[in-house]
Amino acid sequence: MLKNNFMQEKEKKKKNFSKKLKNKYRLIVANEESFEEKFSFRFSRLNLFVLGGSFTLVLIVLTTLLIALTPLKEYIPGYSNLKQKDLYNLRIKTDSLEQALIEKELYILNIRQIIMGDVPITDTTTPTQQRETKKDIDWIHSAEDSMLRYEVEGIDKYSLQGNDENTNSDLVFISPINGIITNKFNPIKKHFGVDVVAKENTAIKSIMSGRVIFSSWTAKTGYTIIVQHKSNILSIYKHNTKILCKSGDYVSLGEAIAIIGNTGNLSYGQHLHFELWIDGNAVNPETYIKF
Secondary structure, three states, rough: OHHHHHHHHHHHHHHHHHHHOOOEEEEEEEEOOOOEEEEEEEEEHHHHHHHHHHHHHHHHHHHHHHHHHHHHHHHHOOOOOOHHHHHHHHHHHHHHHOOOOOOOHHHHHHHHHHHOOOOOOOOOOOHHHHHHHHOOOOOOOOOOHHHHHHHHHHHHHOOOOOOEOOOOOOOOOOOOOOOOOEEEOOHOOEEEEEEEEOOOOOOEEEOOOOOEEEEEEEEEEEEEEEEEEEOOOEEEEEEEEEEEEOOOOEEEEOOEEEEEOOOOOOOOOOOEEEEEOOEEEEHHHHHHOOO
């Protein structure tokens, strides 16, 4: 009997709850003074639950789409839209840029070394380390090596190739100035070029086309010009009385770039100190150019 009463009460409560959900209510908006009805809305609790649930579901869907289809997803902690391949490519580019920056810094440092008349720095050693390494090298040649060097020098001695051209047929140099060489190339004494004496106000020409990378005054070498050519070739013109181009200018083969002079603390009279560098090494200009 008690069980039946309990079941009946339970069913009655369910019916009451269901009835309450379906009970209709009216929301009326009226004028406070005249009680004139302005707006009314009829609803039930069930309608409110359905409407609220639908609104919440739509809001969740819209928020998900907004985050998934816009850059806002990048601000979610732990989320990344970069794939493994993209990360690898970025790492490769970063390494390449870092290496290029190191090479540029080394290049600029070597330009300064050349202007000051010092030995350029390599990628892994300093000038001091280079000199110490050279002292430790055993320069004694074997008999076979000496014979080979003698034969090669003999072949070069009687070569029919003119000395005003580079060994590469596509690289042709002209003389920067016609004059008399008073001091020859002597790297042992750190004289990495030749001194050429010519008449006053003689124009100095670019030995080949290239880009001016330095055009300024230094205390030791006076007005100095450095031109970067193709095939990693540098030509340097020191002790000028006047420069006719500025850094960044492109100069053509035979174009006048300066006037001979006697400027700088290392100058002993009116002349041109000319240097030729190939692949970072100073070479004897007389091997390639006829003055």
